[in-house]
Amino acid sequence: MRLVSRFTSVGVLGLVAGIGLAACSDSAPNRPAAKTSAVTAVTQYAGTPARVRRMTPDQYTNTISYVFGDDLSIGEPFAPLPRTDGLLASGASSAGMTAGELQQLQRSASQIAAQVVDKGNPGERTSPRRDFLVPCKPAALDAVDDACAAKFIKQTGRLLYRHTLSDATVTDLVGSARKGATELKDFYAGLATVIEGMLIDPGVLLITDTAESDPNHPGKKRLTAYALASRLSFFLWDAAPDDALLKAAESGALYTKKGRAAAVDAMIASPRLAAGVRAFFDDMFGFEEFVITAKDPKTYPMITGQTLVDAREQTLRTVTDHLITRRGDYRDLFLTRNTFISPTLAPVYGVPSTTGWSPYEFPADAHRAGILSQISFLALHSHPARSSATKRGKALRELLLCQRVPPPPPNVDFSAVENPDPTLRTARERLTRHSINPVCAGCHKITDPIGLALETFDGAGRYREAEKGVKLDTSGSLDGKTFNSSEGLGQALHDHPQLASCLVKRVYSFGTGGPLSAADTPAVEALSTAFAQTGYKVPDLLRMIALSDAFAEVVEIPPAPAKSAAAGQHQVAQ
């Protein structure tokens, strides 16, 4: 068991949270983000409403890992968030919390607290976590020790609540620890009940944008320094602020251009950035669906549960490697042949097996260019036992271009396109029936010409050149740009003007904690222009958003949320 205490070494804690990165890339320190004058271009735009959002499950896990170490069992206490304006994270700003969910969170809190004060087991060679995580030793194990309890509560509470605790709160919590130690005749048991209480406190579980008058802009409001620190940290690290960021908030440094830039640059240079980038793309790509994705074992016997877990991981590794480690152009994510391979993925791709995860570059003739040709996209947007050009086309438009594919008319009679028809052997032949039916054609013509270019990959993501003996025709078009292969589709997507602007919209929503409104349009447009000027470097985009005035300013009247692009479920017949 690896134990870490933030009190013994804050530096080590940063490393702990960055373990995921260490495993998925060479984790070389990120080069400083480019300082672009474009940042100033977005400072003039309005801020965002003060929101109260729930901590997402990943943010909770990352925060607990940072504060208490990443070997704690947390469970799955959270209700699923509604996908809002393309992101689950945006749904966190409107979702409520039921009594049943709080019950689950309390049980999880109890388990976490027990682990934090665990006394270890010499027989099982487990170390006492309490020795690492509690910064002092009580005078006696079975008695009250207010001074030690207060030290722990102040330090831990500051990280969990994301601000220095008031004297009244400390007094209340120390009183609870005292009562617990007295009733239970155990100092650490008393402390555990206080930890439980903190972990179900809305001050911990809800991220509240507290605002104050902005002295630099009379009549305007800004986030308080602590709220700004939280917004920055949940944006860039998908976790609560660390000690250094809280200190920057306390000192007022976050309110100076230089101080805020220094803090943001340090966060972007940190290995913890990978956690934030992974969380964002996992959300934007709709990867939560992997939890319930399975393939028909008779049709795809090589696809196991682990294959799908690895497929998700492969794409996230590709993303962080390309965007952070290599500082690549975001658009090239749809062209790159560089990726990582695991033992379960190797046979599906038909490449040499590996031991653990290994970097891999597909040959130029392997037809594997960009993440559209990875198993994650291909298998997730297919049926359990066959591919789906419609699902793939719909996913590309909604997830990557922020477009909306309309639902089918509810009373459409599908008898005209019913299967099986023995004369129809390929998806193109089957879907042609949709395109000649005027009721179906409206929607299918915007999805199918995209997805048909990926028909050389079956429902599991394996490459093929023919279906039922018929050579596959992978020609198609995307908003006026034609192609005849999956690589061509990748290039068309790379060149699509909405690819980058969609990312900017989603990243801005992710950072500011809620769905976009019309009031955000100028800021998003300016950011899109600036993003292009950086060469579509995502760390630079993150930096621009984090340093913009709009990020820190608060508008009084919450604008109406934009219509969700993907609020509904799969509505086109697929």
Add this chain to the structure above:
Amino acid sequence: MNGFNRRRVLRGMLDGTAVCVALPLLNCFLNGNGTALADGSKLPVRFGTWQWGLGLNRAVFTPKKVGANFDLPEEIASLAPVQKHINLFSNFDCFRDAAPNLCHKTGWVIMRAGIAPANQGDLPGETLDVTIAKKISTTTRFQTLTATATGNVRDSYSYENAKSVNIADWSPMQFYAKLFGEDFQDPNLPEFKPSARTMVRKSVLTGVLDRTKELTKTVGAEDKARIDQYFSGLRDLERQFDQQLQKPEPRAACHPAKAPTEDAKPGMDHELVAQRHKLMTELMVMAVACDQTRVFNMATSAQQAATTKPGYDKPHHTATHEEPIDAQLGYQKEVSWFIRREMELWAEYVAAFAKFKEGDGTLLDNMLIYASTDQSLARLHQIDGLPMFTAGKAGGKLKTGLHLDGKGGAGTRLGYTAMKVFGLDNASWGTQSNNTSKEIGEILV
């Protein structure tokens, strides 16, 4: 027993300290003829729901005969063993009025919440189970329990309000731990020792409640409503701590089995769904028998059923749109295969409660289970003639074994009837054309 009220005795003796009290054993849990608890209070009547996906094929689903001893066409032939315990409702409609017909959503939302949703992003608001739970399930450990056989936490049809879904338990192992893990108090243990840790937890919670109240003063109106909900959740937690400090009423039927050692594999193959359904049903039955809740929900599918059949390349939903109608049979053969499997699960669900003894009857005698679906004919996304079932006699208030023809009336009448059975005093339920103040009197005793 009146002179020996456990709660009164324990409250008096407890007063902040741990005590052990020997209590009478199982033979005095019920009254002499097994129709009520020993202290004279009635056996609790529970409300359950069951949801299946993608409706029916009328020609082979809807009985020709109305009333008792109705025929069982081939798509529901599997219901024969439980026919005497159920009612089947056909030809009841959903009315969307000016709202669009949202595929796979409009139907179930109207049946569960009485309101036609305006768009796919619209959550239903308070659902029937939650409304009834507020009336009958306020003293149990869980106000409601929700489970799904799909393996997906998102597949819940239970909403506390338009922004809050009740989590669907999907893992039998986790569900067991939640129900019968560390915090479970066996109601039949002869001795009861209140937990000092629970007392301390309750004390800590007081501070959390105070800070939550403070937080409501700093946010806007919409967020205030969410934090008020949070506050209510904490108060519910406090109530549970209080309850844990009292000896639970004995429940003769409560005998939790051993914890499952592994979960069903992920996947939507019907066999996997059936496996999960069986495990979750067994746990739900025991949760009810142990009075952990009085309102419970189970679902066999998402609102677009993605169940698969081994070797058949279309999931259930896809098949409804792509499988041709068999010229000889007159319906979609594979689609019917999926519906038949679902009806088998419904029969199993009813049977699981029907075979569980409670007093001189069964658990099913003391409950009303309401079963609904998202479409009638899924191929065309029809919501007229949505089929529904009930099971159980609700403590003697309901007749069973009947087939009722709704003749195009509002399907919300059944939900309204359920509300009346459980003593809710609302004059009507549902909005616009779905509004009803008319019970389905034919099933009332």
